[in-house]
Amino acid sequence: MxxxxxxxxxxxxxxxxxxxxxxxxxxxxxxxxxxxxxxxxxxxxxxxxxxxxxxxxxxxxxxxxxxxxxxxxxxxxxxxxxxxxxxxxxxxxxxxxxxxxxxxxxxxxxxxxxxxxxxxxxxxxxxxxxxxxxxxxxxxxxxxxxxxxxxxxxxxxxxxxxxxxxxxxxxxxxxxxxxxxxxxxxxxxxxxxxxxxxxxxxxxxxxxxxxxxxxxxxxxxxxxxxxxxxxxxxxxxxxxxxxxxxxxxxxxxxxxxxxxxxxxxxxxxxxxxxxxxxxxxxxxxxxxxxxxxxxxxxxxxxxxxxxxxxFAKPLAECNGEGNELVLELEEAAVINHVMLMEDIRGGERVRRYRLEAEVNGAWQEIGAGFQIGRKRIVVVEPVKAERIRLVIDKAADTPLLRRMAAFFVKCEDHAALLTAQNSVSLVYDPVTDSWVSPGEGERVLAWNAEDVHEKKFMFDVDISRIVTEPGQYELKFLTEGSAALRIEKLEVLLERQVTDGVLSVIKEGSCYNLTRTSAVEDAQGGKTGVRGCIECLGEGERGSLTVKKIV
Incomplete structure (x- = not known):
């Protein structure tokens, strides 16, 4: 439900x-x-x-x-x-x-x-x-x-x-x-x-x-x-x-x-x-x-x-239910923004959508995405359209579209907004079953057989140079070859104080989310650290820890 x-x-x-x-x-x-x-x-x-x-x-x-x-x-x-x-x-x-x-x-x-x-x-x-x-x-x-x-x-x-x-x-x-x-x-x-x-x-x-x-x-x-x-x-x-x-x-x-x-x-x-x-x-x-x-x-x-x-005066707007909604313009007009809104009293139902413009009698795609929610401002390349069509390709239930409105906005930041919108923020990772930021993290720790004693590796690492502002950070433990590991203990230190409740699991044993809400006043070391104990399993005893900002 x-x-x-x-x-x-x-x-x-x-x-x-x-x-x-x-x-x-x-x-x-x-x-x-x-x-x-x-x-x-x-x-x-x-x-x-x-x-x-x-x-x-x-x-x-x-x-x-x-x-x-x-x-x-x-x-x-x-x-x-x-x-x-x-x-x-x-x-x-x-x-x-x-x-x-x-x-x-x-x-x-x-x-x-x-x-x-x-x-x-x-x-x-x-x-x-x-x-x-x-x-x-x-x-x-x-x-x-x-x-x-x-x-x-x-x-x-x-x-x-x-x-x-x-x-x-x-x-x-x-x-x-x-x-x-x-x-x-x-x-x-x-x-x-x-x-x-x-x-x-x-x-x-x-x-x-x-x-x-x-x-x-x-x-x-x-x-x-x-x-x-x-x-x-x-x-x-x-x-x-x-x-x-x-x-x-x-x-x-x-x-x-x-x-x-x-x-x-x-x-x-x-x-x-x-x-x-x-x-x-x-x-x-x-x-x-x-x-x-x-x-x-x-x-x-x-x-x-x-x-x-x-956004106070749209060129045209409409609402409706179902997997397709067509916005009629009184006459062909140039648009560069479309505002979409679901009636969230019924929840967020849309999972994937496309926006199309009718140009000279033919439909062409001008935008696409996953989520609409309460409000979605979609920036599009300027196009002279006769009609605008919203096509819902995937939904959890009958889509309830509270509003679809078209605008032409004169603004100097249009190109920058379009670039920012089209840059990838999060992608779905089927391995961890979560939405994550693309790209690899920065290695902050590495270990090999010489560092491991009785199958245990103790570590204490300062990650302040990466955690430079409040936000979400991914901690990922990686192994090499046939090596495997189990996280026996994992703690976060903020201002050298062990702090509970700031770690959550993305994938047990290998990937974690660190949430820092407090400001980082300067770049001194010791502001954010991670320490713990890893149990090395299997034949290999080589691995590393990477950190990257998620959002």
Whole structure:
């Protein structure tokens, strides 16, 4: 049976665009991760204006704001007694301010939905980055669990309906009862109760295809991403595409603000996120005054207007059911874009399709693909067509086509968009029964008989030079000749700390997916490592480990 969205998932996915807000002590420190180096008494955003934040979101068509109420450092932007490291000890509004309350009121006024990012870890408790709330000192775990549970309860119970809850890097603290009570109609990002997934990269793009369905057992790991997508999966879990406005920084600083993306960058991101069925989560970064810089707001306004200019008025559109749909044009016209949409309330049913244009009475193919999903923007070579035809060559059930629309878009980036679209993102690998990126990985480790003792080979290798940014990475163990192996132990170290929940199996014993969600602040060694033990089987004792970026 085809997986279908819940009402909450459907409403969330229909929004298409959301605005992220990263704002905290790291803004004053000029860092991406709060290290506590700036005293709370110096955090005083005297011009903070949540009305402005909402206007910025509306400027590019966002329907939702996701606010980072607590980041890795543990600082809380709402009134709480769980920590002294919070807004209550800031001079802003005499320590009585509550950013989350002001934002919730502004969102309600402007018709925006509200989501909250609350990091499960906390520097002040030694709950390390990427650990999902696990403390380095086990004796502190129970006490910290209670602190985090209280914080989550406060955030979800005081500020009206929270549509989206973000647990960056999963959550190992049990919070199911809290979510059931206060967030029953929310979508959850990561953690064992996840109902939406990460796209696997912070570049602002999704691979192609990027199915919205997945197997439930994979989703329940808490760290499932686009890599675990399965068109035949039994559970709906759509994809969110988070990316920065500054390339590539989440928090404002005078230097970061100089790295603003261009309008062309943002349009490419739109095509490869919302245009591939995902939800775009575009970050904004208020400065130390609490204001979103005017230059950033102007860019967001231009972004929203450009989306409307391109796609608000189609040459023609239609809808229907079945394996063929023909779009009639009033008269022959040049087109260079086609927008396809399935009615995803019935799931993603299309598995392979072709687009054809009727030119001088004859049909010619102008595009093809596997997935349509909620939205598929297909860039085509300019063609003067009399009609457009969609042919579904393979489907899991009767296709439900919500929309087929043709456009002619005047734009300088058409050739670049067409090239990017036609480059292969993922290919199906029947050996591992998964969608993988083409190409070979880089060898990071090799062993032979001299390295093996009593059929065992212990290894500890730094792969930081390859894992240079958040994303998905393939670890593949290869053997030579008649050699065979069994993975007896395999661990990932982030910042030299063993981190659970970031490895998933692609093919047992030989191929694994590593998910890094935390930023890589510099190129120093020790940022990402792999260690373990291999048991060598058979007669040969030679092999290697390769690593490559998947998305």
């Amino acid at each position: 085809t997986a279908v969205p819940s009402p909450a998932q459907y409403a969330w996915q229909e929004a298409e665009r959301s605005m992220f807000i990263h704002f905290g002590p790291a803004t004053w420190q000029g860092r991406e991760y709060d290290d506590g180096s700036v005293p709370v008494k110096q955090i005083n955003p005297t011009q903070l204006d949540t009305e402005e934040w909402c206007r910025a979101a509306l400027a590019f068509g966002a329907k939702r704001i996701v606010f980072v109420a607590k980041h890795t450092g543990g600082f809380c932007w709402w009134q709480t007694d769980t920590t002294e490291y919070s807004v209550k000890n800031c001079p802003w509004k005499g320590g009585k301010g509550d950013v989350l309350r002001e934002l919730s009121q502004s969102c309600k006024k402007h018709g925006l939905r509200l989501g909250v990012y609350i990091y499960p870890g906390d520097r002040t408790w030694g709950a390390y980055i990427g650990g999902g709330g696990k403390t380095e000192d086990p004796s502190l775990q129970d006490a910290y669990n209670e602190v985090f549970r209280t914080q989550l309860t406060e955030v979800l119970s005081r500020y009206g309906e929270i549509e989206e809850v973000w647990f960056d890097g999963s959550c190992v603290i049990e919070v199911g009862d809290i979510l059931e009570r206060y967030a029953k109609n929310s979508v959850i990002f990561q953690g064992p109760y996840a109902s939406i997934r990460w796209c696997g990269t912070e570049r602002g793009t999704m691979p192609d295809p990027a199915w919205s369905s997945i197997n439930k057992k994979d989703l329940e790991t808490g760290t499932a991403t686009v890599v675990q997508s399965d068109p035949e999966g039994d559970t709906w879990a759509p994809l969110e595409v988070d990316t920065t406005l500054y390339n590539h920084f989440w928090f404002w600083s005078p230097e970061n603000a100089k790295k603003q993306k261009t309008l062309s960058d943002l349009m490419e991101i739109y095509y490869h996120s919302a245009g591939r069925g995902g939800v775009l989560l575009l970050n904004t970064s208020p400065n130390t005054d609490g204001r979103i810089p005017a230059e950033d707001i102007r860019l967001l306004e231009r972004f929203g207007k450009e989306i409307d200019r391109r």
